Every structure is written in structure tokens, then in C-alpha cells.
Amino acid sequence: MPALISTRLLLLVGESLPIKRFLPTSRTAWLNSSVRFLSQVAPDHASLTLSSPGFKGETETSYKTKSNKLKHWNSSSEASKKKAKAIGINEVKAVGAKKTQQIELGPFAAKSFSELGLPPLLIERLENEGFTVPTEVQSAAIPTILKHNDVVIQSYTGSGKTLAYLLPILSDIGPLRNKPSEGDIGAEPGKKMGIEAVVVAPSRELGMQIVREFEKILGPANKKVVQQLVGGANRSRQEEALKKNKPAIVIGTPGRIAELSAAGKLQTHGCRFLVLDEVDELLSFNFREDMHRILEHVGRKSGAAMHGPKSPIARRAERQMIMVSATVPFSVVRAVRNWGCDPLLVQAKKVTPLETISPSQPVNLSRSAPSSNPNPNMVQGAIESLPPALKHYYCVTKLQHKVDTLRRCVHALDAKFVIAFMNHTKQLKDVVFKLEARGMKAAELHGDLGKLARSTTLKKFKNGEVRVLVTNELSARGLDVAECDLVVNLDLPTDSIHYAHRAGRTGRLGRNGTVVTICEEPEVFVVKKLQKQLGISVPSCEFTEGKLLVTEEEKLTTVRS
Numbered sequence: 001m002p003a004l005i006s007t008r009l010l011l012l013v014g015e016s017l018p019i020k021r022f023l024p025t026s027r028t029a030w031l032n033s034s035v036r037f038l039s040q041v042a043p044d045h046a047s048l049t050l051s052s053p054g055f056k057g058e059t060e061t062s063y064k065t066k067s068n069k070l071k072h073w074n075s076s077s078e079a080s081k082k083k084a085k086a087i088g089i090n091e092v093k094a095v096g097a098k099k100t101q102q103i104e105l106g107p108f109a110a111k112s113f114s115e116l117g118l119p120p121l122l123i124e125r126l127e128n129e130g131f132t133v134p135t136e137v138q139s140a141a142i143p144t145i146l147k148h149n150d151v152v153i154q155s156y157t158g159s160g161k162t163l164a165y166l167l168p169i170l171s172d173i174g175p176l177r178n179k180p181s182e183g184d185i186g187a188e189p190g191k192k193m194g195i196e197a198v199v200v201a202p203s204r205e206l207g208m209q210i211v212r213e214f215e216k217i218l219g220p221a222n223k224k225v226v227q228q229l230v231g232g233a234n235r236s237r238q239e240e241a242l243k244k245n246k247p248a249i250v251i252g253t254p255g256r257i258a259e260l261s262a263a264g265k266l267q268t269h270g271c272r273f274l275v276l277d278e279v280d281e282l283l284s285f286n287f288r289e290d291m292h293r294i295l296e297h298v299g300r301k302s303g304a305a306m307h308g309p310k311s312p313i314a315r316r317a318e319r320q321m322i323m324v325s326a327t328v329p330f331s332v333v334r335a336v337r338n339w340g341c342d343p344l345l346v347q348a349k350k351v352t353p354l355e356t357i358s359p360s361q362p363v364n365l366s367r368s369a370p371s372s373n374p375n376p377n378m379v380q381g382a383i384e385s386l387p388p389a390l391k392h393y394y395c396v397t398k399l400q401h402k403v404d405t406l407r408r409c410v411h412a413l414d415a416k417f418v419i420a421f422m423n424h425t426k427q428l429k430d431v432v433f434k435l436e437a438r439g440m441k442a443a444e445l446h447g448d449l450g451k452l453a454r455s456t457t458l459k460k461f462k463n464g465e466v467r468v469l470v471t472n473e474l475s476a477r478g479l480d481v482a483e484c485d486l487v488v489n490l491d492l493p494t495d496s497i498h499y500a501h502r503a504g505r506t507g508r509l510g511r512n513g514t515v516v517t518i519c520e521e522p523e524v525f526v527v528k529k530l531q532k533q534l535g536i537s538v539p540s541c542e543f544t545e546g547k548l549l550v551t552e553e554e555k556l557t558t559v560r561s
């Protein structure tokens with residue numbers, strides 16, 4: 001029976017909703033499992049667009065007025081506009097003042113870190129760094145990884161997925177690890193084991209961010225345990241550091257890791273952990289050759305098969321795979337299932353064998369009925385990928401007024417840390433120029449800039465010297481700027497997955513955040529489609545007299561149960 005629930009409620013129960021759409025996959029197997037893995041996933045990723053089949057069935061939308069602060073007014077009526085609920089500067093300031101409370105309401109689990117089986121030294125370091133309570137996805141992932149399972153970790157943006165894999169790795173590797181017991185692989189005291197973990201990330205920024213997270217937990221005395229191998233940085237210096245420091249963990253981008261591995265400068269055959277952070281992006285067409293090499297070489301010990309493919313010894317001797325993303329298309333589920341050793345899907349409060357997930361009965365594991373749309377081309381809806389506290393709006397304007405609308409939007413929401421996304425690198429500079437000309441500190445960030453320029457810009461943004469970071473898809477994945485309070489789409493994202501990752505740069509770890517899509521009238525249908533695909537409410541708004549005016553009723557979503 002269809003039941004009307006609010007968007008908020010829908011988001012809260014999002015985890016139990018079925019995968020919405022799955023990517024098409026029908027490719028001939030390549031030469032071996034890893035190659036097959038890539039060939040299946042890569043083309044699919046390029047193919048998902050807003051014109052892909054939408055999904056009806058378990059999720060529908062209806063226009064019911066929601067009995068909350070946001071009311072319905074017709075944008076064409078001047079009189080009714082006056083009545084519109086204004087979300088003005090004062091209210092936003094109040095939101096800022098409530099920050100601590102909102103963070104407390106974030107995705108935290110009841111358990112403490114010590115209940116998860118982490119070693120005492122590691123817990124001590126966590127406490128020193130102010131991490132006292134694990135998030136829900138950390139509570140689910142840490143014990144599962146400690147039991148040596150291959151896992152896919154899926155949880156919404158900003159819910160703490162990095163620590164969810166970092167902590168079990170540091171329980172096993174490096175100076176904070178559990179006291180080795182006899183017979184443990186890699187447990188010989190005082191002996192350098194070579195590279196024991198490889199973490200792959202799709203961008204330099206994300207790679208460096210993960211390095212910093214590892215360094216933070218390891219503490220200043222143990223920095224050499226980790227080595228960054230990101231592209232754009234000096235390769236010979238990286239090679240020297242590998243030789244000199246003999247790190248146990250390397251973190252980098254696919255190109256540089258594959259390059260060093262092919263040159264014989266990075267020996268990873270004995271590696272025990274291979275982490276693919278933003279796995280769906282890493283398995284896209286762009287990275288196929290480098291990822292092929294990584295999957296073929298990292299942790300591929302000869303002789304493990306002698307013990308039988310599923311024996312505990314073979315499992316300990318083979319690498320353990322950890323794959324992470326807020327968005328896990330079915331193509332990834334299928335690829336990992338073909339390849340992995342009884343892999344598990346880890347979500348907040350839930351661990352499910354990947355084997356049991358099918359396109360028609362997808363990642364939901366829910367109380368709701370299986371999808372009534374058994375379309376095998378469906379991909380996971382981004383409902384579970386979006387933080388529940390986010391507010392979404394769209395604002396219609398003419399192309400030539402977009403930058404001015406952005407500026408008014410920033411003022412109306414009194415936003416301090418704004419990320420504005422565009423699709424074309426060439427146009428970023430122009431937007432920065434226009435904003436600066438109107439007295440708003442802005443900077444561009446994109447892949448054509450050098451490593452130094454990129455890190456300087458990011459630093460300036462993080463410390464508040466730059467108010468608006470104008471960027472492209474480079475910054476959509478993984479970038480963690482806790483204070484980011486506003487994301488603006490100056491160009492429409494190409495699909496709902498891109499929308500989710502862009503939107504996820506704000507509202508981190510239970511904080512409030514606003515996402516505003518600034519578009520032209522003919523593009524509104526795309527926003528409506530995104531709204532439907534994501535199961536979120538995206539009412540239209542205007543920025544008038546320094547305030548955000550909601551000019552459309554909030555949609556409610558119907559879920560069949």
C-alpha cells in the first residue's frame with residue numbers, strides 16, 4: 001500500500017530502499033579476472049546520464065504540502081511572494097550557532113571504539129585526536145574488516161568511511177597494531193615487511209587527504225610508515241623515500257602507483273590490503289589500464305593458491321580487498337562478486353553478502369517489497385548517498401545572470417565556505433574574475449593547475465582566505481572541508497551520481513548544508529528528474545533582498561511498501 005512520507009523520513013529510511021537503477025553490463029570477458037573486472041565496469045560508468053531510463057515503481061512523487069517551515073507559493077504571483085517564508089541571514093546564523101548540537105545528531109553509533117576490537121595503542125591515539133565515538137558505518141565496517149573479509153563499504157558522503165578502513169588496517173600494520181600472535185603473517189617483531197597496504201584514490205587531493213588522515217592517527221613520530229605516491233609530485237623523490245623509509249603503507253593515484261610498479265620501484269606482491277577509495281570512479285574507463293596493473297600485481301602472491309582458494313591460509317596470504325564509495329552501482333557489485341572472496345557489502349547497521357544482491361532485489365535488504373521494476377540496467381539510487389540534513393533548492397535564471405545569482409545566493413545564506421561546480425574548466429576563470437570584481441574572494445581549482453597551485457588554493461579555501469571555490473568534477477569526490485556550508489551547481493551535473501558527490505561536499509558528518517542548483521528555464525526538467533531519481537525535495541527558490549525565498553512547495557515522496 002502506498003504510504004506518504006516526508007522527504008526527511010525517506011532519507012532516514014534511505015538505507016532500506018532498493019537500488020534504483022542499475023548500469024547496463026554485457027561485455028565479453030577479457031583475459032583474466034582483473035581485466036574482466038575492469039572491462040565490465042568501465043563502459044558502464046560513462047553511460048549513465050539523465051536520459052537513462054528513469055525509475056518508477058517503488059518510488060513516486062506527489063505534490064503534498066509539507067507541514068514544516070517551507071510553504072507553497074506561486075512564483076508568478078507577486079502578492080504571494082511577499083507571503084513567502086524567507087530564510088534570511090539571521091536564521092542561517094542561528095543554524096551556525098547550533099552546529100555542535102547538529103554534529104552530535106550526526107551518524108554516530110552507540111558503541112565506543114574500544115568495543116570494536118581495536119588495539120589499545122590505536123584507541124589512545126584516536127582519543128588524543130578527539131575521535132571518541134565511531135560512526136555507524138565505522139561500527140559495521142571495522143569488525144568486519146578485522147575478520148579478514150573482502151568488503152565494499154557504502155555509506156553516504158561525509159559519514160566517516162576513511163576511518164572505517166584506516167583503523168582496521170592500522171590494527172594490523174605499523175606501530176599501533178595489535179600485538180602479533182605466533183604464526184601471524186607479517187608478525188615477525190622488528191622485521192620490515194615491505195609494502196603491506198596500498199590505498200588507491202582517483203585524485204591527488206583525495207590521495208593527500210587520506211595520507212593526512214593516516215598521519216594524524218599514527219602521530220608525528222610514525223609519519224614514515226606512510227608514503228604518498230600521487231601524480232604531479234616529484235617521482236624521483238618518491239622513489240628515494242620508498243627506498244629510504246621503507247613505508248608499510250602507500251597511498252596514491254592509479255597512474256603513479258602503476259608507473260612505479262611497472263618500473264620495479266614499488267614492490268607490492270606481498271601486500272595484504274588493497275583499498276580502492278571511490279571504487280566506482282576508479283573502475284571507470286579513464287583509469288582502466290593503471291587499475292588493471294594494480295589489480296594484477298598488488299598483493300598477488302604466488303603460492304597462495306596451493307592452500308586452496310578459500311582456505312584461511314590462502315585468504316591471509318592473498319590480499320584483502322576494501323572498496324569504498326557513497327555510490328555503488330550494480331556493475332561494481334557484479335565485478336567484485338565475480339572477483340572477490342565471499343565479499344560483503346557493509347553499510348551503516350548492515351552487512352550483507354554481495355552474492356545475495358541482484359538487480360531486481362538490490363542493495364535494499366529492506367522492509368519494503370522488492371523493486372517492482374526489475375530493470376537490470378538500474379543503478380543504486382543516490383538516496384543512501386546523500387546526508388539526511390542537506391537542503392536542496394534550484395533557482396532559475398538567465399545564463400548571463402548566473403554569476404550574479406551565485407553571489408546573491410552566497411549573501412542570502414551568509415555562506416562562508418562555498419564550493420561552486422561547473423562542467424568546463426575554461427569558464428572557471430571567468431566566474432572567479434566576476435566574483436572578485438564584485439568583492440567576493442574566489443579561486444579556481446581544476447586539473448590543469450599544477451600540484452602546488454592546487455594545494456595552495458585548497459589551503460586558502462580551508463583557512464577561509466577564499467570564500468568561493470570555483471571548481472569542476474575534480475573536487476566532487478572525497479574532498480573533506482568540514483566547514484563547507486554551501487554547494488552551488490553553476491552547471492548541471494551529468495547525472496544523479498555526480499549530483500550526490502557534489503552535494504556531499506557540504507553537510508559533512510551530520511552538519512547542516514545547502515545545495516543550490518542555478519539553471520536556465522529549459523533545464524528545469526533535468527532538476528525535476530534528479531529530484532525524482534534521488535528521492536529528495538528540490539523546491540525552486542529566488543534570492544531577493546538578501547534572503548532566500550522558497551517559491552515552490554516541497555515535494556513529498558511516495559514509497560510503496
Ligand SMILES: Nc1ncnc2c1ncn2[C@@H]1O[C@H](COP(=O)(O)OP(=O)(O)OP(=O)(O)O)[C@@H](O)[C@H]1O
Pocket residue numbers: 130131132133134135138155156157158159160161162163325326477478479480482504508509
Ligand atoms: N568517529 C568520528 N568522530 C569524529 N569525526 C569523524 C569520525 N569519523 C570521521 N570523522 C571526520 O568526519 C569527516 C568525514 O569523514 P570522511 O572524509 O571519511 O567521510 P566519507 O564518508 O569518506 O565522505 P566521502 O564519501 O565524501 O568521501 C572527516 O573530517 C573525518 O575526520
